[in-house]
Amino acid sequence: MQKTPIILAKPPTDRPNKPAAMPPPAAGTPSEKPIVLMKSREEAKTSGTGDASTPPLGSAKGEKEGQRPTQPVYQIQNRGMGPSAPSAAVDPVIGQAKLHPPERMKHSIKLVDDQMNWCDSAMEYLLDQTDVLVVGVIGLQGTGKSTVMSLLSANHPEEDPRSYVFRCQTQEMKERGGTQTCGIDFFVTQERVIFLDTQPILSPAVLDHLINNDRKLPPEYSLPHTYVEMQSLQLAAFLFTVCHAVIIVQDWFTDINLYRFLQTAEMLKPSTPSPSHELSGGSGTDEGTEYYPNIVFLQNKAHREDFCPRNLKKMHTVINKLMLHSHLKYKGAISMLDCNVFPGLSSDFLETEVNLFLLPVMESEADENLSRAGAGGISLFPLLPGYRGYPSFQGLIGKLRGQVLSMARPQLSHTILTEKNWLHYAARIWDSVKKSTVLSEYSRLLS
Secondary structure, eight states, X not given: OOOOXXXXXXXXXXXXXXXXXXXXXXXXXXXXXXXXXXXXXXXXXXXXXXXXXXXXXOHHHHHHHTOOXXXXXXXXXXXXXXXXXXXXXXXXXHHHHSOOOOOOOSSOEEEEOTTSOBOOGGGGGOOSOSOOEEEEEEEOTTSOHHXXXXXXXXXXXXXXXXXXXXXXXXXXXXHHTOOSOOSEEEEEOTTSEEEEEEXXXXXXXXXXXXXXXXXXXXXXXXXXXXXXXXXXXXXXXXXXXXXXXEEEEESSSOXXXXXXXXXXXXXXXXXXXXXXXXXXXXXXXXXXXXXXXXXXXEEEEEOGGGGSHHHHHHHHHHHHHHTTTOOSBOSSXXXXXXXXXXXXXXXXXOTTOOSEEEEEOOOOHHHHHHHHHHHHOSOSOTTSOOOOSSOOHHHHHHHHHHHHHTSOOOOSSSSOOOHHHHHHHHHHHHHHHHTOHHHHHHHHHHO
């Protein structure tokens, strides 16, 4: 049955003061409620007629912005947002429609300063969510820790090193034999990965600065070199407790003292706090619930012979024998065979594969061409790239970053921690490390 046509609008001169409505339906048709198509805001205040389910809508504004005359659009976009509406009358739906993204960090900040004091400035960059990965790094002086952490977190090899999120060692600092990083630096990415860069362990530059500047030692330390060693052990023990993964950076293979240091830090590592000290009553903790992180051995500035499969197998065997009795997870997290770095080797080539990754020297293409020309003379095929014997640095750092970010994220304690809770937990662990009686007793034995 054909309905009566509806007049939508009239010219402004002939438009009546009352709103246009649908005429009554013809005989024999089902009764329908009148649908108000256009009504000014002033008339909506005075007029009490019309259906309550169809609120008034400004025709001119709606036609300009292409809005449909429906209730949800009016409630979200127009209610309380007109020019005559007061500033305090804001619909709560509008405030909840958009979520503010987390603040993006552009450079690292201090988590522990050069005086080994805790800093709480990282709280404003953290969220109340539990899917977080914490990655730390330790290594000797000049091995490239800050560069590696910058490339794993937010930077690319093509960028200027002066723009890295973790400050790298400058040429002036290299000539002075000093260290660029002091304490612990903090950086969190948009993927919710927290990176912790630390000062070098067992650093002669820290010892030299301590002696030449006549800095006063804490009363519990009598010798400067004991204080430097205990600082390094505190940093390593702290990372072993609050990180999911700790990267051990070395630029030559290998220093046996480094593995002794790792085992000592593991021995002095504080135990995982129990979920309730009141319920436990200070009794002994269960050894099966103790937390240990993944350890990744990164061979930085590797040479061509280091990528030889025979030498690679020897390096894995040595690390496996040195870490045989350690509780640290040094297997099953990183694999160079799975990421197709050595396409000719099968997965069973390494009987005891440990978390070892090789990175070559990071240099530009021009420097590589000059080094090849100097080593091999004039090339017979100048248009073809020279033989390196290993993949490019950009490709290897990308594969390492992919494997690090895809690591498992187990619970660091007996309770699930959000990012902000992790910061409180880390501050608690740092305080316990500095006041540890086990570390104090060990330093007394060293003196």
